[in-house]
Amino acid sequence: MMRRFVRTRRFGTRADVDETVLVVPGKTLIGGEWVGAQKRAVFPVFDPATGDVVGSAPDMGAAETEIAIDAASSALESWRRTSPRDRSRRLRQWHDSIVERREELARLMTLECGKPLAEARGEVDYGASFVEWFAEEGPRCVGSVDASCSDRRMLTTRQAVGCAGLITPWNFPLGMITRKAGAALAAGCTVVVKPAEDTPLTALALAKLAEGALPPGALNVVTAARANAPAVGEVLCASPVVRALSFTGSTEVGKRLYAQCAGTVKKLGLELGGNAPFVVLDDADLDLAVECAMASKFRYSGQTCVCADRFLVHDAVFDDFEDRLLRAIRKLEIGRGLDDGVTLGPLINQRAADRVRSLIPDDAAVFDKHAAAARALGPTFVAPALVRVDLDLDHPPPCWDNENFGPVVPLARFRGDDDAVIEIANRHATGLAAYVVAGDLRRAWRIAERLETGMCGVNQGIISTATMPFGGVKESGIGREGGIGFGISEYLEDKYLCFGNLHF
Numbered sequence: 001m002m003r004r005f006v007r008t009r010r011f012g013t014r015a016d017v018d019e020t021v022l023v024v025p026g027k028t029l030i031g032g033e034w035v036g037a038q039k040r041a042v043f044p045v046f047d048p049a050t051g052d053v054v055g056s057a058p059d060m061g062a063a064e065t066e067i068a069i070d071a072a073s074s075a076l077e078s079w080r081r082t083s084p085r086d087r088s089r090r091l092r093q094w095h096d097s098i099v100e101r102r103e104e105l106a107r108l109m110t111l112e113c114g115k116p117l118a119e120a121r122g123e124v125d126y127g128a129s130f131v132e133w134f135a136e137e138g139p140r141c142v143g144s145v146d147a148s149c150s151d152r153r154m155l156t157t158r159q160a161v162g163c164a165g166l167i168t169p170w171n172f173p174l175g176m177i178t179r180k181a182g183a184a185l186a187a188g189c190t191v192v193v194k195p196a197e198d199t200p201l202t203a204l205a206l207a208k209l210a211e212g213a214l215p216p217g218a219l220n221v222v223t224a225a226r227a228n229a230p231a232v233g234e235v236l237c238a239s240p241v242v243r244a245l246s247f248t249g250s251t252e253v254g255k256r257l258y259a260q261c262a263g264t265v266k267k268l269g270l271e272l273g274g275n276a277p278f279v280v281l282d283d284a285d286l287d288l289a290v291e292c293a294m295a296s297k298f299r300y301s302g303q304t305c306v307c308a309d310r311f312l313v314h315d316a317v318f319d320d321f322e323d324r325l326l327r328a329i330r331k332l333e334i335g336r337g338l339d340d341g342v343t344l345g346p347l348i349n350q351r352a353a354d355r356v357r358s359l360i361p362d363d364a365a366v367f368d369k370h371a372a373a374a375r376a377l378g379p380t381f382v383a384p385a386l387v388r389v390d391l392d393l394d395h396p397p398p399c400w401d402n403e404n405f406g407p408v409v410p411l412a413r414f415r416g417d418d419d420a421v422i423e424i425a426n427r428h429a430t431g432l433a434a435y436v437v438a439g440d441l442r443r444a445w446r447i448a449e450r451l452e453t454g455m456c457g458v459n460q461g462i463i464s465t466a467t468m469p470f471g472g473v474k475e476s477g478i479g480r481e482g483g484i485g486f487g488i489s490e491y492l493e494d495k496y497l498c499f500g501n502l503h504f
């Protein structure tokens with residue numbers, strides 16, 4: 001029986017926050033200046049594990065967003081005229097500063113978003129890799145020349161689109177910023193970043209590290225409490241100075257921003273929600289299947305947009321896979337992200353945890369040790385739950401159709417041929433990531449090509465990398481981030497120049 005947590009929150013005293021010098025208490029970076037919330041209060045940042053206040057950030061709104069856009073606009077001409085090679089050197093400087101302060105950044109990230117420290121360290125590496133990747137790619141964004149006509153020369157050049165608005169989520173408080181800002185800055189754009197209200201401190205720490213590398217106004221951070229996020233978004237969307245908007249977050253908010261940007265016809269990048277099918281075929285190596293399932297499903301307690309979310313296991317191997325998976329789930333260690341050996345931390349806040357608990361039916365498989373640990377730790381901790389799903393029912397349970405964004409494993413058996421499982425997997429409005437575990441790679445390739453997603457891992461549970469385009473299809477968004485020529489193109493315009501009547 002699942003117990004429901006009483007809606008309480010322990011407001012502890014200020015936690016023993018590592019007094020990292022990376023955060024300027026109560027201030028945010030606009031136009032190269034660290035500014036406080038002159039007209040507004042600051043908002044608290046909580047440790048998801050304990051409810052303690054671990055810091056604060058200015059609660060900015062429309063007026064401050066306008067100021068940030070002005071700062072980005074003032075810095076734009078000089079930055080876009082900086083040579084790509086010099087921009088590259090500066091980005092490399094930013095990258096080196098991030099890597100140098102890896103441990104402080106990781107600990108700060110764990111304090112404000114709860115992810116286990118080992119994962120936070122991994123995110124610092126992952127996030128830094130985007131800055132490095134775009135530092136290398138920027139100087140190679142060259143155009144083309146057509147000299148085929150005797151009386152003219154035609155060429156294309158690639159130019160920065162202008163100021164870019166970047167709105168990012170809490171689940172990768174560093175990586176989602178660098179995946180966007182690295183590309184935009186390398187392209188010659190200046191940026192206004194609006195981080196999530198749950199994780200502003202990591203964004204501000206990133207900005208602090210950029211100070212030595214980037215000119216004032218190149219990177220601006222507007223922090224806001226949840227209630228002010230729409231106001232910040234509306235200003236970014238409505239401003240004709242902001243020529244590109246890149247958003248990572250829920251499909252619901254993404255659709256709203258999509259509509260809001262229509263008035264100024266911006267270049268738009270939307271990385272939205274997913275609901276990844278995880279297909280295990282009858283010839284799969286089941287140890288590998290469990291390894292991939294655990295890596296994908298329980299990364300950041302299931303709070304990533306590419307987590308496996310709908311497990312489709314061939315009838316012939318279902319019982320064996322389920323048994324092995326349960327044994328692997330049992331080994332998960334629930335606890336605070338800063339504690340050694342923890343592999344499953346809290347969800348980002350009690351609202352998120354309550355939502356996930358509401359998706360778990362009472363007959364779900366939950367280990368007593370996990371349920372007891374979650375109860376003892378507090379209302380943001382959710383015990384991992386395996387839910388058997390009968391696809392023959394008219395309406396699958398909510399945990400099947402909804403993006404769980406938590407440690408929930410909806411497990412369904414499928415019979416029939418590959419066409420059958422592809423049809424089930426594609427039966428969803430989103431299409432971000434998918435996973436296939438199979439022995440026959442030709443068969444897996446055929447299935448992967450027919451899955452309606454932007455990305456697919458075959459015999460691999462973790463697929464995200466700076467070197468490949470990240471993004472989805474259908475309601476998972478538009479555009480790609482990272483990769484060769486993909487991510488940076490979101491911030492470039494291709495201009496065609498024709499030099500006529502030359503009569504060589």
Ligand SMILES: NC(=O)c1ccc[n+]([C@@H]2O[C@H](COP(=O)([O-])OP(=O)(O)OC[C@H]3O[C@@H](n4cnc5c(N)ncnc54)[C@H](O)[C@@H]3O)[C@@H](O)[C@H]2O)c1
Pocket residue numbers: 167168169170171172194195196197226229230231232233234248249250251253254256270271272273274304305403405432477
């Ligand atoms: N595709 C991806 O790369 C990706 C990455 C992370 C999260 N997500 C998705 O996001 C969801 C959970 O993340 P979340 O809760 O941070 O998403 P969210 O959409 O609630 O918030 C994302 C960001 O948008 C801001 N925001 C919220 N409402 C806004 C508005 N009206 N105008 C402007 N900004 C607004 C938030 O303050 C935050 O900074 C899940 O669906 C998850 O799949 C997708």
Ligand SMILES: O=C[C@H](O)CS(=O)(=O)O
Pocket residue numbers: 171172175303304305306464470
């Ligand atoms: O949650 C969304 C992130 O984009 C996941 S990843 O860090 O890119 O894998």
